Amino acid sequence: xxxxxxxxxxxxxxxxxxxxxxxxxxxxxxxxxxxxxxxxxxxxxxxxxxxxxxxxxxxxxxxxxxxxxxxxxxxxxxxxxxxxxxxxxxxxxxxxxxxxxxxxxxxxxxxxxxxxxxxxxxxxxxxxxxxxxxxxxxxxxxxxxxxxxxxxxxxxxxxxxxxxxxxxxxxxxxxxxxxxxxxxxxxxxxxxxxxxxxxxxxxxxxxxxxxxxxxxxxxxxxxxxxxxxxxxxxxxxxxxxxxxxx
Amino acid sequence: xxxxxxxxxxxxxxxxxxxxxxxxxxxxxxxxxxxxxxxxxxxxxxxxxxxxxxxxxxxxxxxxxxxxxxxxxxxxxxxxxxxxxxxxxxxxxxxxxxxxxxxxxxxxxxxxxxxxxxxxxxxxxxxxxxxxxxxxxxxxxxxxxxxxxxxxxxxxxxxxxxxxxxxxxxxxxxxxxxxxxxxxxxxxxxxxxxxxxxxxxxxxxxxxxxxxxxxxxxxxxxxxxxxxxxxxxxxxxxxxxxxxxx
DNA sequence: TAGTGGTCTAGACCACCGC
DNA sequence: CGGTGGTCTAGACCACTAC
Numbered sequence: 200x201x202x203x204x205x206x207x208x209x210x211x212x213x214x215x216x217x218x219x220x221x222x223x224x225x226x227x228x229x230x231x232x233x234x235x236x237x238x239x240x241x242x243x244x245x246x247x248x249x250x251x252x253x254x255x256x257x258x259x260x261x262x263x264x265x266x267x268x269x270x271x272x273x274x275x276x277x278x279x280x281x282x283x284x285x286x287x288x289x290x291x292x293x294x295x296x297x298x299x300x301x302x303x304x305x306x307x308x309x310x311x312x313x314x315x316x317x318x319x320x321x322x323x324x325x326x327x328x329x330x331x332x333x334x335x336x337x338x339x340x341x342x343x344x345x346x347x348x349x350x351x352x353x354x355x356x357x358x359x360x361x362x363x364x365x366x367x368x369x370x371x372x373x374x375x376x377x378x379x380x381x382x383x384x385x386x387x388x389x390x391x392x393x394x395x396x397x398x399x400x401x402x403x404x405x406x407x408x409x410x411x412x413x414x415x416x417x418x419x420x421x422x423x424x425x426x427x428x429x430x431x432x433x434x435x436x437x438x439x440x441x442x443x444x445x
Numbered sequence: 446x447x448x449x450x451x452x453x454x455x456x457x458x459x460x461x462x463x464x465x466x467x468x469x470x471x472x473x474x475x476x477x478x479x480x481x482x483x484x485x486x487x488x489x490x491x492x493x494x495x496x497x498x499x500x501x502x503x504x505x506x507x508x509x510x511x512x513x514x515x516x517x518x519x520x521x522x523x524x525x526x527x528x529x530x531x532x533x534x535x536x537x538x539x540x541x542x543x544x545x546x547x548x549x550x551x552x553x554x555x556x557x558x559x560x561x562x563x564x565x566x567x568x569x570x571x572x573x574x575x576x577x578x579x580x581x582x583x584x585x586x587x588x589x590x591x592x593x594x595x596x597x598x599x600x601x602x603x604x605x606x607x608x609x610x611x612x613x614x615x616x617x618x619x620x621x622x623x624x625x626x627x628x629x630x631x632x633x634x635x636x637x638x639x640x641x642x643x644x645x646x647x648x649x650x651x652x653x654x655x656x657x658x659x660x661x662x663x664x665x666x667x668x669x670x671x672x673x674x675x676x677x678x679x680x681x682x683x684x685x686x687x688x689x690x691x
Numbered sequence: 692t693a694g695t696g697g698t699c700t701a702g703a704c705c706a707c708c709g710c
Numbered sequence: 711c712g713g714t715g716g717t718c719t720a721g722a723c724c725a726c727t728a729c
Contacts, residue, residue: 213716213717213718214717214718215717215718236695239694239695239696240695240696241694241695249718249719250718250719250720250721251719251720251721252717252718252719252720253717253718253719255696255697256717256718258696263509264691265691266691269695269696269697270695270696270726270727271695271696271697271725271726271727272694272695272696272697272725272726272727272728273695273696273726273727273728274694274695274696274727275695275696278691384691385689385690385691386689386690386691387687387688387689387690388687388688388689388690389685389686389687390684390685390686390687390688391684391685391686392638392656392658392681392682392684393682394656410638410640410656410681412638435638435656435681436638436639438636438637438638439635439636439637440635440636440637440686441633441634441635441636442633442634442636443631443632443633443634444631444632444633444634445510445511445512445524445630445631445632459697459698459699460698460699461698461699482714485713485714485715486714486715487713487714495699495700496699496700496701496702497700497701497702498698498699498700498701499698499699499700501715501716502698502699504715515714515715515716516707516708516714516715517706517707517708517714517715517716518706518707518708518709518713518714518715519707519708519709519714519715520708520713520714520715521714521715692728692729693727693728693729694726694727694728694729695725695726695727695728696724696725696726696727697723697724697725697726698722698723698724698725699721699722699723699724700720700721700722700723701719701720701721702718702719702720702721703717703718703719704716704717704718704719705715705716705717705718706714706715706716706717707713707714707715707716708712708713708714708715709711709712709713709714710711710712710713
């Protein structure tokens with residue numbers, strides 16, 4: 200019999216699935232610190248009242264999903280969302296010396312507005328809810344590489360409006376975590392190609408009408424609530440993407 | 446002690462890794478039929494002289510790699526490469542009714558030539574080796590969607606030249622298998638965007654200079670030998686790609 | 692050295708499939 | 711029904727890390 204389950208669960212599911220779901224719930228509820236190992240397998244097995252092998256299977260699943268990381272001898276940790284590498288997957292951004300570094304950011308605008316229909320849908324906002332809108336330029340070696348519009352639900356990110364713009368770092372997700380206690384767990388991205396409009400062309404220092412790659416990203420919390428929607432545009436001649444298919 | 450190992454193996458590796466490698470070797474050497482289940486876990490455990498759980502772990506790894514498929518009650522099968530869905534991952538190809546169907550193919554040319562340098566490198570050809578070159582147009586509802594150039598090592602695919610062009614189906618990989626006994630296991634793809642040249646523009650019925658998405662694919666056998674290199678170009682306004690990142 | 696995850700064993704019983 | 715993979719147990723010992 201399974202013990203100490205923290206959430207509603209379907210007992211018809213395999214035990215390891217129930218453990219998996221309960222661990223996700225624990226992470227969502229911030230019951231475990233992000234910088235400390237989670238309880239060791241032996242202890243989890245004891246508290247849940249299952250065999251260690253069953254705990255292992257649940258944890259293996261979570262590792263495969265990218266939610267946990269295991270280190271022999273050190274413990275099992277909650278994996279931080281650290282996918283600013285996403286940009287490097289899609290663009291061959293690089294400095295002239297060839298190294299990869301995170302693009303610098305310049306926030307061009309930030310305000311609270313009535314969100315347009317697509318943002319309401321993506322962020323699952325109430326009809327009357329407001330949203331924070333940002334416009335951001337990303338640069339490599341001072342050369343513009345990406346122009347972004349970013350939308351956040353005002354209700355969850357109200358505190359973000361009181362952070363001085365100059366004190367916001369190049370990476371937003373750590374800022375969300377620090378100021379708003381909102382953790383990004385994963386994101387879905389859609390890539391398309393379009394001709395750039397005049398405003399964006401000027402911002403990116405390219406010809407109006409030249410092709411740009413558009414990355415639309417919807418980012419979620421561990422419990423699958425949409426937290427951020429953003430649309431980024433970069434010159435298509437910088438675009439390159441690798442994938443292995445089977 | 447492990448028994449009946451069919452290939453050279455490193456005994457310092459975990460048992461399940463050695464089993465994994467041996468099973469890959471068996472598939473590569475075509476010791477197992479593609480349409481029959483492989484030996485059941487119990488039998489594998491007996492022949493290898495290990496516990497069933499160890500065989501399970503090796504098979505789980507192979508399933509995660511996309512090499513095997515398991516079906517409760519039926520058995521474990523070698524997974525066929527069936528990634529013509531690749532096109533659907535990158536392009537929003539669809540008929541007017543919205544359904545997805547495999548694009549029709551028209552082979553425009555096929556000959557044996559001295560391969561250019563990039564093809565020699567990609568296919569790891571000997572300096573004097575020849576290659577089969579094909580040009581192919583793919584259509585949805587008779588509308589051109591993709592223009593492809595395809596290169597094969599002549600040495601392995603000699604038999605392919607004697608297949609009548611009109612009798613080649615819309616999918617090439619089953620043809621390779623049937624006529625040349627070459628099985629595609631996986632492929633690496635690189636996507637970029639470029640302006641289309643005049644010839645290709647005419648073939649695709651688009652304006653010269655308009656953006657096209659370029660998919661370069663290098664396809665491999667189970668034992669990691671490159672078998673086919675192809676480059677496909679399609680109108681960028683049809684392009685759309687989804688990915689989940691963590 | 693103590694504690695962690697990694698590997699491996701040898702079983703049991705269940706759920707599903709095809710005959 | 712027999713045979714397959716799916717779940718689960720209850721251990722053992724090894725490899726690595728932190729202290």
